[in-house]
Amino acid sequence: MYPVISRHLISASAVLLSATLIAPAARAQSRAETLRYVTAATVNTLDPNIPGSTREAFALSMSSYDRLVSFGRKQLNGKWVFDLDTINGELAESFSVSPDGLKLTFKLRPDAKFHDGSPVTAEDVKWSLDRCVTAPVLGKAQLLTGSLTSADQFKVIDPLTLEVTLPRPDKLALPNLATVYPIIINSKLAKSHATPEDPWALSWLKENEAGSGAYIVETFKPGEQAIAKRNEAWNRGSPDKPAFFKRLIIQSVPEPATRANLVERGDADLVIDLQASDVQALEAKGKLKVISTPQYNAVTFISMNNKIPPFDNVNVRRAVAAALPYDDMFKAALFGRGAPLFGASWADGRPPSGGYPIPQPVKLDLEKARAYLKEAGVPEGFATTFSFNVGQAATAEPMAALVKESLEKIGIKVDIQKLPDAQMSTSINEKKLPFFTEGIVAWLPSTDYFYRNFYTGNQRWNYSSTDNAELEEIAQAARFEPDKAKYEAEGKELNAIHFEQMFQVPLWQPAQDAVMAANLDGYVYQFTRQVDYRNLSRK
Amino acid sequence: MGTIGATLIRTGRRFLSSLPALFGVLVFTFLLMRVLPGDPAVFFASGPSAGNEEIEVVRRQLGLDRSLPEQLGIYLYDVGRGNLGRSMMTGQPVAKDLRQRLPASLELTLTALVIALIAAVPLGVLAALRPNSLIDHGVRLFCSLGVCVPTFVSGLLLIYVFYYLLGLAPDPTGRIDVFASVPPARTGFLMVDFLLAGDVEGWWAAARQLMLPAFTMALFVIAPLARITRASMLVSLGSDFVRTARSIGLSRWQIVVTYALRNAILPVITIAGIVFSTMLGANVLVEKVFSWPGVASYALDALLVSDYAPVQGFVLLMASIFVAVNLLVDVLYGIADPRATVV
Numbered sequence: 001m002y003p004v005i006s007r008h009l010i011s012a013s014a015v016l017l018s019a020t021l022i023a024p025a026a027r028a029q030s031r032a033e034t035l036r037y038v039t040a041a042t043v044n045t046l047d048p049n050i051p052g053s054t055r056e057a058f059a060l061s062m063s064s065y066d067r068l069v070s071f072g073r074k075q076l077n078g079k080w081v082f083d084l085d086t087i088n089g090e091l092a093e094s095f096s097v098s099p100d101g102l103k104l105t106f107k108l109r110p111d112a113k114f115h116d117g118s119p120v121t122a123e124d125v126k127w128s129l130d131r132c133v134t135a136p137v138l139g140k141a142q143l144l145t146g147s148l149t150s151a152d153q154f155k156v157i158d159p160l161t162l163e164v165t166l167p168r169p170d171k172l173a174l175p176n177l178a179t180v181y182p183i184i185i186n187s188k189l190a191k192s193h194a195t196p197e198d199p200w201a202l203s204w205l206k207e208n209e210a211g212s213g214a215y216i217v218e219t220f221k222p223g224e225q226a227i228a229k230r231n232e233a234w235n236r237g238s239p240d241k242p243a244f245f246k247r248l249i250i251q252s253v254p255e256p257a258t259r260a261n262l263v264e265r266g267d268a269d270l271v272i273d274l275q276a277s278d279v280q281a282l283e284a285k286g287k288l289k290v291i292s293t294p295q296y297n298a299v300t301f302i303s304m305n306n307k308i309p310p311f312d313n314v315n316v317r318r319a320v321a322a323a324l325p326y327d328d329m330f331k332a333a334l335f336g337r338g339a340p341l342f343g344a345s346w347a348d349g350r351p352p353s354g355g356y357p358i359p360q361p362v363k364l365d366l367e368k369a370r371a372y373l374k375e376a377g378v379p380e381g382f383a384t385t386f387s388f389n390v391g392q393a394a395t396a397e398p399m400a401a402l403v404k405e406s407l408e409k410i411g412i413k414v415d416i417q418k419l420p421d422a423q424m425s426t427s428i429n430e431k432k433l434p435f436f437t438e439g440i441v442a443w444l445p446s447t448d449y450f451y452r453n454f455y456t457g458n459q460r461w462n463y464s465s466t467d468n469a470e471l472e473e474i475a476q477a478a479r480f481e482p483d484k485a486k487y488e489a490e491g492k493e494l495n496a497i498h499f500e501q502m503f504q505v506p507l508w509q510p511a512q513d514a515v516m517a518a519n520l521d522g523y524v525y526q527f528t529r530q531v532d533y534r535n536l537s538r539k
Numbered sequence: 540m541g542t543i544g545a546t547l548i549r550t551g552r553r554f555l556s557s558l559p560a561l562f563g564v565l566v567f568t569f570l571l572m573r574v575l576p577g578d579p580a581v582f583f584a585s586g587p588s589a590g591n592e593e594i595e596v597v598r599r600q601l602g603l604d605r606s607l608p609e610q611l612g613i614y615l616y617d618v619g620r621g622n623l624g625r626s627m628m629t630g631q632p633v634a635k636d637l638r639q640r641l642p643a644s645l646e647l648t649l650t651a652l653v654i655a656l657i658a659a660v661p662l663g664v665l666a667a668l669r670p671n672s673l674i675d676h677g678v679r680l681f682c683s684l685g686v687c688v689p690t691f692v693s694g695l696l697l698i699y700v701f702y703y704l705l706g707l708a709p710d711p712t713g714r715i716d717v718f719a720s721v722p723p724a725r726t727g728f729l730m731v732d733f734l735l736a737g738d739v740e741g742w743w744a745a746a747r748q749l750m751l752p753a754f755t756m757a758l759f760v761i762a763p764l765a766r767i768t769r770a771s772m773l774v775s776l777g778s779d780f781v782r783t784a785r786s787i788g789l790s791r792w793q794i795v796v797t798y799a800l801r802n803a804i805l806p807v808i809t810i811a812g813i814v815f816s817t818m819l820g821a822n823v824l825v826e827k828v829f830s831w832p833g834v835a836s837y838a839l840d841a842l843l844v845s846d847y848a849p850v851q852g853f854v855l856l857m858a859s860i861f862v863a864v865n866l867l868v869d870v871l872y873g874i875a876d877p878r879a880t881v882v
Contacts, residue, residue, distance in 0.1 A: 045630045051597045052583035052627045136596045222629035224832045253830045267710045422577030422845035429581045
């Protein structure tokens with residue numbers, strides 16, 4: 001007995017001694033092991049499925065919850081971005097697709113545990129996916145795009161195996177399971193907080209996290225900060241290793257200049273929503289690492305409502321497209337930070353690729369614009385309004401001024417309207433705005449997805465109110481097209497129609513400027529347009 | 540004792556008589572929010588895949604599919620039970636949000652007001668003692684500068700100098716260093732909670748965090764306070780009782796402070812009350828610049844996204860505070876001038 005006690009005593013006193021000696025060092029070290037991320041936005045729910053969830057909430061959920069699968073990464077022009085074509089297992093140790101493409105089988109990791117220590121079972125996966133397609137949550141509309149619509153499609157084979165049945169082969173089914181919404185929830189825990197009115201525990205999960213992800217949420221103060229600690233047992237990133245940072249602080253700092261100061265002084269480690277001018281200044285100073293990635297799943301447009309005269313006339317739309325001062329707008333609005341979608345030259349006037357979006361053969365040519373106006377029957381021009389929302393004022397305001405100035409030269413009088421965000425989305429939804437700038441983003445950016453969601457139907461995202469039977473038919477056919485060459489041809493056809501009809505004018509893909517401490521490593525541009533905290537480490 | 544009791548009764552009566560006004564504010568804000576263009580359902584159902592169906596779900600959740608009188612009835616019933624609704628933006632009950640954020644705003648505004656009063660009253664008195672002297676002009680210049688520089692400019696300037704260049708101030712992100720631990724929330728006022736927890740180091744950290752935003756706000760309101768002090772001191776210094784006091788050879792200090800200032804302070808208190816209420820609601824720029832988790836920035840964010848419940852809750856709160864502050868000012872009147880009482 002005696003030696004045992006003494007050994008305990010010795011080790012205890014050693015621990016105590018070292019604790020007192022290294023206290024200041026430990027504090028410095030804990031700072032090095034903490035990631036402090038500052039943002040204008042805020043995490044407003046711990047469950048990304050709740051209507052109204054912010055993008056910051058999406059980002060945190062990527063770290064606090066696991067999904068069955070996740071996207072890989074690839075290099076695009078020397079920068080790491082997410083890769084739709086590489087799907088890795090996350091909670092799934094392995095997965096397979098049946099030869100006919102109708103059955104997906106997922107084998108779960110036997111060692112995966114929720115944050116309360118209980119194992120992740122196929123029952124949990126089924127409950128979570130059922131919730132995603134049944135409850136009134138955001139996941140429902142997303143999973144629909146992958147032919148996942150009903151709880152009957154998810155079947156538990158054994159405690160570690162789940163089978164998903166599809167009504168038809170759908171190449172978007174698997175990628176959909178890697179998006180933000182189909183989180184895998186600790187179903188026992190969630191069910192214990194469900195009520196008869198709220199069988200899917202929506203209100204409890206909004207404020208409590210019940211996941212198995214790389215980070216465990218400790219503090220959640222909407223509008224201020226969210227703090228999470230590392231889940232030491234998590235091994236879904238690289239084998240046998242949890243995420244790098246021990247602590248994660250996501251803090252809301254509304255003022256962009258303050259965010260820039262914080263990261264420059266090294267008090268914050270990472271920020272992705274600085275003003276373009278600040279990014280440029282910080283980049284020039286060279287003390288920080290700036291990674292600018294064109295948001296290749298997003299597009300900024302100048303949109304025209306094709307149903308409101310005079311924009312119902314294709315020649316008016318072409319006139320506008322020929323009268324926009326593209327280069328000046330790109331410099332004034334974005335300081336040139338992004339990928340332009342104008343100024344291309346298409347050999348023989350045909351789109352060179354079936355991708356979306358691709359650079360368009362449009363440039364500022366006032367003579368041509370006047371000719372189009374004449375052809376449209378309005379040679380003297382007309383008056384219209386150009387709207388943008390307050391939230392985008394930093395880029396849209398200089399752009400609007402340039403649009404107004406340039407269109408005036410061909411006789412189009414433009415009245416600039418700056419609308420509060422909610423009013424802007426309402427007016428767009430009600431199809432009341434004739435002429436405006438807006439952006440779109442797709443988590444699963446494929447040509448047919450863009451055309452089906454942003455150019456068809458009487459719905460909010462169809463900014464241009466496009467109603468083109470041919471386009472719709474090709475886009476629908478392309479969705480289930482298994483043959484790559486045919487898909488490419490269909491994509492080219494869609495792009496040709498778009499340019500021919502000039503529904504709206506794609507301008508550019510703005511860059512995501514991630515400004516970070518020089519010793520930060522591993523940043524990957526994600527489909528959420530947010531940071532995946534699990535990727536990051538400090539050198 | 541009798542006078543205090545009488546004051547209390549009159550105070551209670553005054554409070555009751557302000558209830559109709561509060562009710563009016565409630566209904567008016569409710570209607571105003573509905574009249575504003577902008578549909579919260581469309582805004583909040585704006586995930587990349589949200590369609591008309593999602594918008595309908597949100598609309599039903601918010602109760603916006605019901606008729607306006609029905610919505611108003613439900614809202615009044617809920618407010619009567621102390622339920623101000625739920626914010627879509629933060630996902631929290633509005634009452635909880637406001638309860639958490641009000642102490643932050645109050646702490647900042649009170650500190651700023653105290654700083655402003657400490658600076659403004661002596662400045663005003665000095666200026667009044669030597670009208671049109673160099674001191675008077677100096678005070679006038681200082682006041683004009685304070686008023687004409689908007690708070691977000693002076694705030695950013697102070698941050699640039701004291702945080703960015705000199706490194707004297709802590710990073711301007713909220714009430715407390717993110718790496719520090721928060722004291723157990725007893726009152727919500729960090730300065731008080733730290734003292735109750737006996738954490739002097741934490742108290743000092745929170746006080747440092749408070750300084751820059753408080754000075755930014757104080758700079759802006761020194762002007763009205765100093766100007767009103769000067770004006771009313773001038774009147775008071777020129778009046779008969781001061782001449783009498785001078786003629787019987789009282790000390791200068793006694794004349795200025797005991798007789799002139801005491802009589803001149805009434806309008807300053809009134810203005811201080813108004814300034815306080817205005818600062819509390821209008822310091823949104825300071826809150827934004829310093830990431831201060833206060834009520835004003837909360838209400839502005841909510842207004843931009845047409846999140847009805849927080850805006851309505853905020854206006855109700857502000858109206859109540861306005862009533863309370865005016866009452867308090869009237870009570871202070873009684874202390875400053877025994878002839879004046881709460882009527």
